[in-house]
Structures are given as C-alpha cells and as structure tokens.
Amino acid sequence: MEHIVIIGNGIAGVTAARHIRKNSDKRITIVSAETDYFFSRTALMYVYMGHMKFEHTQPYENWFWKKNRIELVKGYVNTVDHKHKKLVLADGNTIGYDKLIIATGSKPNKFGWPGQDLPGVQGLYSKQDLDQLEANAPDNKTCKRAVIVGGGLIGIEMAEMLRSRKIPVTFLVRETSFWNGVLPAGESAMINEHILEHHIDLKLATNLVEILADENGRAKAVTTDKGETIECSVVGLTAGVSPNIDFLKDSGIELGRGIKVNRYLETNIKDIYAIGDCAEQHEGIGQRRPIEAVWYTGRMMGETVAQTICGNKIEYKPGHWFNSAKFLDLEYQTYGWVFSERGMKENEQHFHWRDDKEKICVTVAFDKETKQFLGINTFGIRMRHEIFDRWLTEKRDVNHVMEYLKDANFDPEFYAQYEHKIVSKFNSEFGTSISPKKKSWKRIFSNA
Amino acid sequence: MKAIQNIGIAIFLIGLGIFAALPFMGSFQLDQSTFDEIVAEKRIKSELFIEDMQQNVVGKEFTGMIDLSSKISKALDDANTTHVKNKEYKKKIYTKSSEMASIIGKRSGTGYIANNKGMMWFLTFGLGILGALMFIVPQVVTLGKKGIKNDGIYHQSSTGQGWIAWLVFFFLISFYMVLYFGSEYAVNWTYLVDPISESLSGNLAGHWFVYGFMYCVIMVVMAVRMYIKYRHNMYQLVRTTSVLFFQIVFAFLIPEIMVRLQMPYYDFKNAFPLDYDFFFQWNLKSLLDSGGIGLFILVWGVVLTVVIVPVMVYFFGKRWYCSWVCGCGGLAETLGDPYRQHSSKSLFSWKVERWLIHGVLVFAVVMTGMTLYSFFAETSTVLGIKTSSIQNTYSVYIGSIFAGVIGTGFYPIFGNRMWCRFGCPLAAYLGFVQRFKSRFRITTNGGQCISCGNCSTYCEQGIDVRAYAQKGENIVRSSCVGCGVCSAVCPRGVLKLENGPEEGRINPTEVLLGNDVDLMELVNKK
Numbered sequence: 006m007e008h009i010v011i012i013g014n015g016i017a018g019v020t021a022a023r024h025i026r027k028n029s030d031k032r033i034t035i036v037s038a039e040t041d042y043f044f045s046r047t048a049l050m051y052v053y054m055g056h057m058k059f060e061h062t063q064p065y066e067n068w069f070w071k072k073n074r075i076e077l078v079k080g081y082v083n084t085v086d087h088k089h090k091k092l093v094l095a096d097g098n099t100i101g102y103d104k105l106i107i108a109t110g111s112k113p114n115k116f117g118w119p120g121q122d123l124p125g126v127q128g129l130y131s132k133q134d135l136d137q138l139e140a141n142a143p144d145n146k147t148c149k150r151a152v153i154v155g156g157g158l159i160g161i162e163m164a165e166m167l168r169s170r171k172i173p174v175t176f177l178v179r180e181t182s183f184w185n186g187v188l189p190a191g192e193s194a195m196i197n198e199h200i201l202e203h204h205i206d207l208k209l210a211t212n213l214v215e216i217l218a219d220e221n222g223r224a225k226a227v228t229t230d231k232g233e234t235i236e237c238s239v240v241g242l243t244a245g246v247s248p249n250i251d252f253l254k255d256s257g258i259e260l261g262r263g264i265k266v267n268r269y270l271e272t273n274i275k276d277i278y279a280i281g282d283c284a285e286q287h288e289g290i291g292q293r294r295p296i297e298a299v300w301y302t303g304r305m306m307g308e309t310v311a312q313t314i315c316g317n318k319i320e321y322k323p324g325h326w327f328n329s330a331k332f333l334d335l336e337y338q339t340y341g342w343v344f345s346e347r348g349m350k351e352n353e354q355h356f357h358w359r360d361d362k363e364k365i366c367v368t369v370a371f372d373k374e375t376k377q378f379l380g381i382n383t384f385g386i387r388m389r390h391e392i393f394d395r396w397l398t399e400k401r402d403v404n405h406v407m408e409y410l411k412d413a414n415f416d417p418e419f420y421a422q423y424e425h426k427i428v429s430k431f432n433s434e435f436g437t438s439i440s441p442k443k444k445s446w447k448r449i450f451s452n453a
Numbered sequence: 454m455k456a457i458q459n460i461g462i463a464i465f466l467i468g469l470g471i472f473a474a475l476p477f478m479g480s481f482q483l484d485q486s487t488f489d490e491i492v493a494e495k496r497i498k499s500e501l502f503i504e505d506m507q508q509n510v511v512g513k514e515f516t517g518m519i520d521l522s523s524k525i526s527k528a529l530d531d532a533n534t535t536h537v538k539n540k541e542y543k544k545k546i547y548t549k550s551s552e553m554a555s556i557i558g559k560r561s562g563t564g565y566i567a568n569n570k571g572m573m574w575f576l577t578f579g580l581g582i583l584g585a586l587m588f589i590v591p592q593v594v595t596l597g598k599k600g601i602k603n604d605g606i607y608h609q610s611s612t613g614q615g616w617i618a619w620l621v622f623f624f625l626i627s628f629y630m631v632l633y634f635g636s637e638y639a640v641n642w643t644y645l646v647d648p649i650s651e652s653l654s655g656n657l658a659g660h661w662f663v664y665g666f667m668y669c670v671i672m673v674v675m676a677v678r679m680y681i682k683y684r685h686n687m688y689q690l691v692r693t694t695s696v697l698f699f700q701i702v703f704a705f706l707i708p709e710i711m712v713r714l715q716m717p718y719y720d721f722k723n724a725f726p727l728d729y730d731f732f733f734q735w736n737l738k739s740l741l742d743s744g745g746i747g748l749f750i751l752v753w754g755v756v757l758t759v760v761i762v763p764v765m766v767y768f769f770g771k772r773w774y775c776s777w778v779c780g781c782g783g784l785a786e787t788l789g790d791p792y793r794q795h796s797s798k799s800l801f802s803w804k805v806e807r808w809l810i811h812g813v814l815v816f817a818v819v820m821t822g823m824t825l826y827s828f829f830a831e832t833s834t835v836l837g838i839k840t841s842s843i844q845n846t847y848s849v850y851i852g853s854i855f856a857g858v859i860g861t862g863f864y865p866i867f868g869n870r871m872w873c874r875f876g877c878p879l880a881a882y883l884g885f886v887q888r889f890k891s892r893f894r895i896t897t898n899g900g901q902c903i904s905c906g907n908c909s910t911y912c913e914q915g916i917d918v919r920a921y922a923q924k925g926e927n928i929v930r931s932s933c934v935g936c937g938v939c940s941a942v943c944p945r946g947v948l949k950l951e952n953g954p955e956e957g958r959i960n961p962t963e964v965l966l967g968n969d970v971d972l973m974e975l976v977n978k979k
Binding site for chain 1: 597598599600601603604605606607608609613685686687688690691794799800896898899900901903904905906907909910919920923937940941942944945946949950951953954956957
C-alpha cells in the first residue's frame with residue numbers, strides 16, 4: 006500500500022489527508038510538532054479572549070483520525086532524505102514515504118531588530134505562541150503595556166486580544182495609514198478611526214528601532230524611529246509571516262522564499278509536493294502572489310494535491326480572488342481585485358461610498374475604459390460569494406453590479422439596506438440613472 | 454460604572470436571598486372556620502384526619518412551613534393508612550399531602566409576610582429587578598462599541614461552568630423541585646403576587662401564577678440584556694421582542710383574563726404535543742363544558758398543530774415557533790443566552806439527541822392515542838394498561854422533570870436548550886418538517902469559512918455548524934431553531950438564515966467555491 010506522508014497538520018495538510026482518504030485506500034501519516042490534533046489557527050485569538058476553549062478550535066473530534074485511518078505522529082522533522090525516501094525526526098526516528106506532502110505553513114517574520122529574541126517578545130502564529138501570550142500577558146497587572154509592531158491582520162488581532170483583558174496597547178505601524186498597502190485610502194482611514202475608538206494607541210509611520218531589556222533580561226521597553234521610548238511588558242512582532250522551511254535548506258528541494266512548486270504543486274523532486282503557506286508558485290497565478298498565506302488557498306491546494314496523488318492529475322487553479330477579515334468590530338470582505346492607491350493598475354478606477362453615520366463603506370473597482378467590474382471591498386456589509394464569483398466570470402460591467410447589488414447582499418434578515426444610498430451616489434458621480442432591482446431568488450440561483 | 458454594577462449585584466443578591474429564605478419563614482395559624490371550609494370543599498370524609506388536625510393543627514401557631522406541613526402530612530398519612538387497613542376506601546383522601554399543605558398554608562398565613570404583600574414584593578421581586586438592571590444597563594457603556602462581545606465568557610465563573618454556575622444550577626433545580634413537587638413551600642411566594650393576580654383574574658395567586666409572573670419578569674430583564682448585547686444585530690432585536698410579546702401577552706395575560714371572563718385557562722400559542730395534556734379527559738371535558746369558546750379552543754388547538762405549525766415551518770423554518778413564539782424558547786433565548794455555549798457538540802450527543810427526542814414524540818403520540826381511545830370508548834384501560842398511569846408517568850418524568858427541572862435547571866452547566874434539543878416532542882415534529890419540506894436554510898457563503906468554530910461553539914442546539922460551513926454546505930438540520938447567533942458571531946460573514954426556493958437548498962459540495970471550475974465539474978459528475 007502506498008504510504009503518503011504529510012508534514013504539518015494545518016488546514017492544507019489535513020485537507021489533503023481527508024481528500025486522499027475519500028478517494029483512496031492509501032496509508033496516510035501526518036507528522037506535526039505543534040499539536041496532537043488539527044486545530045484552526047484562525048481561532049487562537051478567541052481562546053485568549055475567552056470566547057472559546059482550545060478544544061473548540063478543533064474541527065474534528067479526537068476519534069476522527071483513527072476512524073479514518075489517518076496516523077498521527079508528533080515529532081519535528083529534521084531532514085528530508087529524498088534519495089532514500091525517508092524523514093528523520095528530531096528524536097532520531099525515521100519515517101519512510103512513497104509520496105511526501107510538505108505543508109509546514111509559516112513563521113512570524115523577524116527583521117533583525119536588536120532585542121527581538123528577548124523573553125517577553127513574541128509573535129502570534131502557533132499554539133505555542135498562544136500559550137506564551139497567556140504566560141506573558143495574563144492580565145493588566147502582569148502586563149502593564151504591550152507594544153505591537155507591524156500593522157497587518159495579525160497585528161490588529163493581537164491588539165484586540167490584549168484589549169479584551171484591558172491591557173494598554175501601543176500599535177506601531179510602518180505605513181502612514183493602517184494597511185494602506187492593501188486597502189484604498191478611504192477604507193484604511195476608517196479603520197484608523199475604529200482602532201482609536203477601541204482605545205488602542207495607534208502610532209502611524211513609526212518603526213521599531215530596538216527592544217530594551219531590564220536587569221533580568223526581559224523586554225522592558227521599545228524605542229522608535231521617532232525618538233520615543235515606550236515602556237512595556239510584552240512586545241508583539243506581527244510584521245507578516247514567511248514560509249517555515251528552514252529544515253529543508255540542504256534537502257535538495259528547490260527553495261525560493263518558499264518551496265518552489267509548479268501548477269501541479271510538485272517540487273523539483275519526484276514524489277514530493279508542497280502545499281499551503283509554505284508553497285511558492287514559480288509565477289503568481291493571475292494577479293495572485295506566488296506565496297499566498299491564506300486559509301482557503303491552503304484548503305484548495307490540499308483538495309487539488311489529493312486529486313493528483315489519487316491518480317487524477319489536476320492543476321492548481323484558484324478561481325477569482327476573494328478574502329475576508331475582521332478588524333475589531335468591522336467585518337471586511339473582498340471579491341475580485343481592489344488595489345490600494347499604491348498598487349492600483351493603470352486602467353483601474355474606484356467608486357467609494359461611506360455611510361454618514363455607521364462605519365460601513367464599499368469600494369468598487371472597475372476598468373476606466375470598458376467599465377468592466379474588477380472587484381469590490383465591503384466593510385460592514387456582507388456579500389454573497391457566489392454572486393460576485395459569477396459576475397467576475399461573466400465579466401459584467403460596473404453598471405450591472407450596481408443594478409443588481411441587492412442580489413449580492415448577504416446581511417442577516419432585518420438589517421438596514423444601503424443599496425439605494427450606494428447606487429444614488431454612484432449615479433451622481435458617474436452621471437448614470439441606475440435604479441437597483443429588487444432581490445430575486447431566481448437570479449441568485451440561476452447558474453448561468 | 455463598575456461601582457453601579459457591583460451595587461446592583463449586591464441589591465440583586467439581597468432580593469434573591471429574601472426570596473430564597475421565604476419558604477422557611479412566616480407564621481401560619483389555621484382557624485376553625487377556615488378548616489371547616491376546606492373540609493367541605495375537598496369533601497373530606499375521614500374523621501380520623503379531621504380529629505387529628507383539630508387536635509394538632511387548628512388554632513395553633515406554626516413558624517415556617519416545615520413545621521406545619523409535617524403535621525399535615527402525618528395526619529393525612531396516618532388517616533389513609535388506617536382507612537386502607539380497614540378497607541374504608543370511601544374515606545381515603547386522594548389529595549396529596551403536599552397539595553393539602555399548600556391549600557391549608559395559603560389560607561392560614563398570618564404575620565408580616567401575609568399582611569405586607571406589597572412591601573414583600575418590593576423586597577424580593579423589586580430588589581431583584583432593580584439590582585439586575587443596575588448590573589445590566591451599564592453594559593451599554595462597559596461593553597464598548599457595538600459588535601459581538603463574548604470577551605471572557607469562558608474565563609468567568611458564572612458563564613464558564615465555574616462555582617457560580619454550579620450554585621445557579623443547584624438553585625434552579627431546587628426552585629423547580631419546589632414548584633413541581635413541594636408547592637406548599639411556595640405559599641409565601643404566592644402572597645407576593647396576590648395583588649397582581651387579583652387584578653388580572655380576580656383570584657388569589659397559586660404557585661403557578663408565581664411561576665408565570667416570574668417567568669415574564671426574568672424574560673423582560675434578560676431581554677434588556679439581549680437588546681444591549683446584540684444592539685448591532687436587528688435580527689436578534691426583532692426576535693427578542695417577538696418572544697417577549699408572546700410570553701407576556703399569550704402565555705401570561707390572555708389566560709388570566711380569560712379566567713376572569715369565566716372562560717377556560719388557555720395559552721393560544723402552546724401547541725400539542727408540547728401542550729401534552731390538551732387531549733386529556735379533564736381538559737376535553739372542561740372545554741366541551743365551556744360553550745362556544747371551549748369549542749373554538751378545541752378546534753384551534755387541532756388546527757394549530759395540524760395546519761398552522763407545519764405550514765409556517767414550510768415557509769420560515771421551525772424558528773418561527775421555537776425562537777420567535779415559544780415560551781420555553783423564550784426563556785432559553787433570554788435567561789439562557791449566557792449559557793448557550795455549553796451544549797455538547799459531539800457526535801455522541803447528536804445520537805443521544807435523535808433517540809431521545811423522537812422517543813419522547815412517540816411516547817406523547819402513543820399516550821394521546823390511548824387517551825383519546827379511553828375517552829371515546831369510555832374505558833380507563835387500553836390493552837390492560839391504565840391510561841391514567843401512562844399520563845402520570847409522562848407528566849412527572851417528561852412534563853415536570855425533563856421539561857422543567859432538567860430543561861431549565863441544567864442551563865448553567867449543560868446549555869440553555871436541553872429540553873428543546875433532547876426532549877420537546879413538538880420540536881421533533883417541527884424538525885421533520887424543517888428537514889424534509891421547508892424553504893428555510895442557513896446558507897453558507899461559498900469559500901469564506903475559516904473554520905474558527907465560533908458558530909459551533911455558540912450553537913445552543915449543539916449543531917456542529919462549522920462542519921457544514923467549512924465544506925461550503927448549507928445547514929438544513931432538523932434541530933436548528935434559527936436563533937441566528939451562528940450568523941451573528943461569524944467573523945467572516947459566512948452564514949445567513951434565509952427562506953428561499955427548495956431547489957438548491959441542500960448542496961453537498963466536495964470542493965470549495967473558487968477552486969478550479971474543471972475540478973468542480975468533475976466532482977459534480979460523480
């Protein structure tokens with residue numbers, strides 16, 4: 006029986022294992038050094054905040070693995086020996102494989118800041134990071150202030166976590182406005198306001214210079230390039246993540262920033278595949294980046310590689326870009342591409358609407374010439390994935406999107422509707438006279 | 454703000470403390486004329502009991518119900534034992550000693566509690582309401598900006614199955630034990646609400662009136678909490694208003710007013726088989742004896758169960774009943790909201806659930822079949838089994854212990870929908886309709902799910918919502934009561950409760966939306 010070994014029990018590796026099991030009878034082993042069982046990394050913040058217990062982050066009950074004949078090995082892989090098709094673990098044990106899937110995910114970036122390895126300095130990625138934060142910042146007496154370095158998704162999550170225990174937080178963001186490398190200015194500005202509303206001390210355009218240690222060698226303060234020294238008990242480093250592939254340096258597997266793979270998720274070495282955060286496409290697919298550290302792409306790569314391994318060789322073809330996030334109380338969804346002013350394409354034009362009372366806004370990107378709809382960002386309004394996916398495939402123009410916007414609304418029942426406000430602003434800006442059509446189940450469920 | 458809240462807790466605890474102490478307090482003195490009245494009303498023919506009571510109870514003053522009730526139950530038991538021994542069955546008293554004590558206690562209360570009803574109401578209900586609101590209302594500020602605020606739920610003793618939760622657990626269970634099995638200890642409570650009862654039905658309050666009134670008060674206070682906690686979520690606000698309205702108007706006010714108008718006591722929204730004794734002989738008789746209104750209720754009760762309930766479930770899902778109208782649901786969604794996360798999500802629990810709830814439904818239907826057969830065939834047994842013993846078994850074990858003691862008592866530890874999920878026969882019936890013939894579903898938004906598990910954690914019905922959401926599959930489970938909290942707590946906008954065409958409602962998918970069109974075609978071909 007062919008033995009499939011998967012390194013990493015995150016969403017990519019576990020999805021691959023599940024789908025290989027669905028489609029075959031192969032022997033499957035998952036190796037992980039992090040936890041005994043698969044858990045959802047995305048939910049770690051909720052454990053610290055007391056919304057959940059750790060066990061709630063585990064999507065499958067513990068009997069699931071045995072029942073589905075997925076063997077779990079807890080161990081750290083030191084080396085991959087592809088000549089003999091085996092893995093050597095840190096405890097000296099070896100595991101032979103016929104096919105190997107590497108799904109080791111990411112690790113937090115550190116950019117060589119002085120003091121970055123002091124006790125009290127940490128990232129937020131793994132279960133171990135969560136345990137460490139619980140130890141470093143159990144309450145606001147132990148942790149008088151925390152400084153978070155890096156204004157991305159993990160940074161704002163960490164700020165929210167610490168605020169949930171009333172710990173004062175200073176948030177150092179390199180950019181002049183939060184996440185404005187990704188979000189258009191209006192949206193980024195709205196999040197800035199929201200961060201301040203949550204009593205987070207947001208310092209824009211500010212960089213970390215050094216982390217200072219106290220007499221016990223623990224972090225006690227940071228200095229910034231604005232000449233400030235900020236006293237703190239905990240420093241959160243959340244300046245992005247990069248592939249967790251150090252153990253592969255001398256393995257002969259081709260590496261870039263991540264593990265280089267082709268569209269079949271194959272590495273340069275036969276029978277070794279890489280999926281999830283640690284995989285790097287030779288060239289980005291469409292406008293996607295070569296490395297995508299996103300939950301759902303991990304899933305998709307897992308689904309795809311499972312097909313290939315089960316004899317149905319399939320290219321990895323992620324469809325239209327989409328994503329979502331939550332910034333404190335603000336829900337964000339995006340479908341298609343809406344670039345920030347910094348990354349904007351030449352032909353891209355934006356329409357931006359923001360409600361005058363609520364923290365709700367929408368940005369629609371479309372082609373200046375052809376009016377083709379390119380993408381949408383929404384804050385505080387949920388949208389229907391299927392509808393936007395369809396409109397993108399059908400290359401609808403922006404007028405169509407405005408006219409049928411109500412079909413795409415995914416907010417809970419009885420919520421206030423904003424389509425009329427949105428469309429009327431669009432009309433006045435672009436001289437159109439679109440009136441939004443009533444929501445139609447028929448259109449929503451018609452598979453064009 | 455914190456200070457106001459702390460004072461609120463203190464005031465609340467004082468009110469609760471006095472309320473909890475009442476069953477052991479008060480003085481009772483039964484005078485001769487009252488006793489004669491009771492003997493006449495209850496048609497007591499046992500001279501042994503009457504003598505015993507004359508000697509040991511009448512004219513004497515008792516402090517606390519324990520003192521009085523032990524005397525009454527001894528007199529009653531002794532008398533019955535002797536009558537049975539002498540085969541004097543005509544003289545045997547069939548009123549239970551607990552009920553006898555509660556009847557006598559109600560009419561013999563003297564002293565401060567019985568004579569200062571208004572003041573005592575204020576010291577119990579009044580302080581409880583005031584204190585609770587002082588704790589709850591400042592949350593407008595302390596919770597911060599509107600949005601999902603579940604911070605610390607698992608860190609707090611009260612909501613995280615800690616010692617406070619266990620105290621509440623024991624308190625609630627004791628309360629329900631008194632209500633169902635020791636109503637004589639509720640006598641002092643009935644004094645508190647006598648004025649309210651008299652203004653509604655014209656009668657003095659019994660312990661069920663205490664319960665009904667308290668139910669409404671608790672729901673109102675905890676609904677204020679819901680309005681604050683979910684102030685960003687219009688679905689929750691509308692739904693909370695709806696359950697509140699149906700509890701106060703339909704379950705509480707209308708039946709009381711109907712009594713005042715010499716009509717039968719009836720809750721128009723309480724559908725069979727949740728209303729399990731609707732077809733019991735005594736109820737049918739009382740309805741048939743009540744003229745036009747009785748007949749109307751009879752027809753309404755049947756139409757409600759056979760037509761209205763399933764048709765509404767077809768259009769809106771069982772939520773229209775379970776989380777918009779039902780009293781049990783109403784309490785679960787208000788008082789029970791802080792505990793919703795404790796429902797077990799394991800596959801094992803789901804198996805238990807299916808056996809239990811459908812078992813209760815079968816029990817209720819069989820019992821009702823026997824009841825109706827007995828009624829029309831004018832016999833007390835079916836196939837040699839006494840109908841009344843089946844009815845009593847159901848009333849005690851399902852109607853009282855399961856629905857009441859477990860149903861609400863278990864809130865703080867096992868979650869707020871134990872009864873609705875594992876026991877309610879009406880929910881089982883609605884569940885069939887919802888699963889197989891309904892427009893309702895919880896739509897999963899394509900590939901947006903990140904498997905965080907908030908939805909599953911906060912599902913009061915123990916549905917592993919995430920298991921469906923992460924596959925991009927809609928949720929059409931029979932047990933879903935449509936409370937809408939999974940959708941509310943989702944950080945990525947993945948879930949939406951909606952009523953739509955039946956086609957496409959159930960959508961098993963192997964591959965996430967967005968992943969490779971060819972692959973999807975391939976999977977769909979299989």
